[in-house]
Amino acid sequence: MLRIESLRITYGNAVEAVRDLSVHVPRGGIVALLGANGAGKSTVLKAICGVLTAEGGRIAGGDITFEGTSLRAIRADDAVRRGIVQVPEGRRLFARLTVAENLAIGGFLRGTAERAATLARIHDLFPPLLDKLDRPAGLLSGGEQQMVALGRALMAGPRLLMLDEPSLGLAPVITDAIFATLARLRDELGLTILLIEQNASRALALADHATVMEGGRVAASGPAATLAADPMIRAHYLGLSDSGSRRNVREAAPATARLRWPA
């Protein structure tokens, strides 16, 4: 469904944020893009969504195609029209607007009947939001805000749902609930998901396939289960020793400079 081939992204012709990245997201699959801060994950999302140019970046090589159509020159609103929808990092709700208004904005490009049907679905997925529809979204808890952010994206009728750090700043129990919802969306709706996460253990548990990025390059790529069993991934991204016990912070030093796979 989504193909990223030998992608190279630069900012201001000087900074190479992404180099020679290739990722394939099949229809109905969940693919995780993992890596530390600055690895280039969010830059890839910006390129897919059509907001890269507005932020001073450009695709300097390679291509991104969605169902065979290049996204190199796509505008953000056209990307949404095609069904490419993002849940941005930090949720970025419209804090002063109510929950209902946030959800309505998600469905901005859709017809009344479609919006009503999706809204019913969102109420089913996130019952805690039902009695908070008239509250300003900025007053909700972090978990509730993530529900609204996910609901808002669903209102757009996504065919490819992209989530940027959905577990950021959330309690483990809330993260569990969010990831369970993502699994449900894939299983029940056949939704295709591209997941960007620093929480590698949760992402690998959910995804079918994963790509680890480091310094803008692919450090590792393969089936999620294979990566989860890889000793290097376990040591550097999951913080686990070979025996499976949790390593302390000093032992689990950052992967940067120690971990290098050929690109």
Next chain:
Amino acid sequence: MQFLADLIVSGLAAGAIYGLFGMAYAAIYKATGVVNFAQGEVAMLIVYLTAAVLLRIPLPFWTALLIAPLIGIATGLVLDRLVIRPMVGRPPFAIVMVTIGLAVMIRALIVLAWGSEPREFPARAGETVVKLGGIGLYPVQILAFFVLALAIAAAWALLRFSRMGLAMRATAIDERTATLMGIDVRRVAAIAWAASAAVSSLAGVLFASTTYVGPDLFQAGLKAFPATIVGGLDSVIGSAIGGLILGVVENLTGGYGDTALKEIAGFVAIVAVLMIRPTGLFGARDVERL
């Protein structure tokens, strides 16, 4: 007591024109985060164009209130396409500087096209004083109230109930996220500029019909700027109310104090209001869970 009532009512009438200008400032700010310092000049240009139409086709005054907004919408769309759209994605400060440049250009253009001599607006609302509860008002003053009320109702309905209104509110809060939700922020900006020019054209025509059409007409828009600061720069309806407050404050200051003080009353009101409410009386404050 009669004097006080006269001052308040005539202040409200002047304030209705300020309020319309204030709404025009706020419409653009709310949708784009930019203060259009060419607001008065845009209104002046539309007044000149409306006057040119009325000179060719003599029509009653009320038609000017229909023709001017139509010219205003066209002017707003053209300015957005030529001047503002190329600046999309640039910092708001850069766009504000462009509006200042635009103001200077419009002033020069008007002098080049129509000369610097002031002239009478071709249509008049009538000079017969209408008595309302013992207070005398000119028809244009009553018309100003009516137009402001209509503009407030239209703005409220647009922002509260329409999809485009919701898109404008979302874009004002976070343009990038609005873009990610499929909102075409360039279209939102174009609509805001068109609506703003339409509303300011009404203010311009009402003002010009009580004074004259001249190349310093833009100062009415500048003078109304405190209205939108007092009411809240991001509140379209608040800015309208800010205009009414400004009109009354100015009149009371002029009536009971020195006439010279009347000119600075609006700016004193800005300082006083901002010290108490930094976002203006009706401006939105950030909502954040602590």
